């Protein structure tokens with residue numbers, strides 16, 4: 001599975017830790033930056049390219065990080081086909097995939113510690129959409145908005 005990651009300055013440190021962690025788990029990782037801390041950078045400049053790569057199937061899943069995770073999720077969800085959510089708990093990290101076909105995990109680099117982030121990532125990456133009829137039906141209603 002190929003994983004895309006991106007962060008602004010608020011998420012840079014956590015992204016670097018997560019990058020190494022994903023490599024240690026033998027994931028193929030594509031890093032969309034930032035590649036250094038620049039306190040003047042803007043999260044859409046990294047998160048939107050990641051979101052587009054996800055929709056274009058250049059990556060299978062995505063992890064986006066800003067200071068709170070809020071801006072990353074707001075920006076990513078503007079790209080049609082992205083289902084991004086700011087996640088802070090283990091249940092939502094896998095249930096979001098199982099029920100809602102979540103394809104982008106957003107984290108707050110200034111909020112979530114790196115060990116907790118790693119556990120959230122494992123739950124997210126190991127989860128699969130159940131394709132249960134009721135979930136497909138609900139997702140279709142969401143996807144209607146993208147037309």
Ligand code: RB5
Nearest residue numbers: 010066067068069070071
């Ligand atoms: C940047 O300082 C900060 O606003 C950004 O990383 C993020 O938290 C926005 O939601």
